[in-house]
Amino acid sequence: MKIVAFVGETFDSYNGNYYTKQTSAAFLQDAIGTESVYVCSPVKKVASLPLSYSTEVNESHFYPFPSYSSTKDFAIKSLFQRGYIKSYKLNADKVIAEHSGAYFWIRSPSMGSLLFGIQALNAGEKVLHHMCADSSSTWKDPKYSFSEKVFGFLFSKYLRIKLKKICEHKNTINLCTGDVLETFSAKYSPKNTYQFVDLMAKKPGNIAPTLKRKTLFKMLFLGRIVKDKGVFDLIQVANQLKEKVELTIIGDGADLDEAKQLVDSLSLQETVTFTGLLPNSELSEYYNQTDVVVVPSNNHYEGFPRVIMEGWAFNKPVIVSNTGGVKAFVKHNVNGLIFSPGNMQELSDSVNKLATDEVLYSQLQAEAKKMSVYSSQHYWIDFLKSLIAK
Known part of the structure; x- marks a missing residue:
């Protein structure tokens, strides 16, 4: 062939x-x-x-x-x-x-x-x-x-x-x-x-066991750092919920410096961490350590972001905006939470809900694990x- x-x-x-x-x-x-x-x-x-x-x-x-x-x-x-x-x-x-x-x-x-x-x-x-x-x-x-x-x-x-x-x-x-x-x-x-x-993403060989809920709810964003990917909205949500959450941002892009400036202006250096672009071999550690993968895109061109399945491969629930084709696999309140693109209040409510409702979190995590069959190359x-x- x-x-x-x-x-x-x-x-x-x-x-x-x-x-x-x-x-x-x-x-x-x-x-x-x-x-x-x-x-x-x-x-x-x-x-x-x-x-x-x-x-x-x-x-x-x-x-x-x-x-x-x-x-x-x-x-x-x-x-x-x-x-x-x-x-x-x-x-x-x-x-x-x-x-x-x-x-x-x-x-x-x-x-x-x-x-x-x-x-x-x-x-x-x-x-x-x-x-x-x-x-x-x-x-x-x-x-x-x-x-x-x-x-x-x-x-x-x-x-x-x-x-x-x-x-x-x-x-x-x-x-x-x-x-x-x-x-x-x-x-x-x-x-x-x-x-x-x-x-x-290959099938992970080192999925960490589910940990007891930490003091802070850990969010992970992985993708291009541009405004229409919703990363600025997510930083603002991290500011609203900074007593409850931590945010790790992996990737680079045209708006990376502006995103860092926003974090500095909000004094979120202890809440938001930028890693830059990382090779696939280093991502397992971050997926294992996070509580939820967030895909907050607010553009008009998304297909189905691969990071969703990468999160499921590590049995992590997802919070995603209703853009492009996410509903091909993401089911609201089943294996993730779906909010309206660009609606920062809905995004904040979704994060807060998952951070505080351990029963819902466990249910979504169990369904995310079932989706892992589709979540490998x-x-x-x-x-x-x-x-x-x-």
């Missing part, structure tokens, strides 16, 4: 290898072997080895594509940069012809991936379409101006047309992360649509292989 994957993230090029943070390429390498996975993606050259990365690809298995920083950037370059789309199609056709008969993995809503997938389908190849985020409503984000929202709305309609074309094709297997994306895909291809999570690798075998 061979898979050629267009993953969309920008890789760092250094000394004959390509590096980036966690991607589905790393999942595929674990699933079928590094030598059987070829990767296409934008690149940039760097002067030194990246300090942290989760995906590494040798140059013999990598195809550089023209760079773009976002869907908006791709759209602008397509409209105003002469030959930009043509170069993408020519590069795609060359790679597809070289690996004819392989499976071609694309990851929407990356525009480069969508274009690559359409070229592969036009060539009669089989496409594994991983739908990991919903870009149809990102134009609603308040950070955009009116003109940007109009442009974004129109472009989202164009994206939907392309997604429909890929989803309904007879040579496509649609792998949807979250219930919203699954519902969309199933409208066009009910027999070739499946729920899927490209989970990197091995499960999803076997699931993917079974689909391909069919």
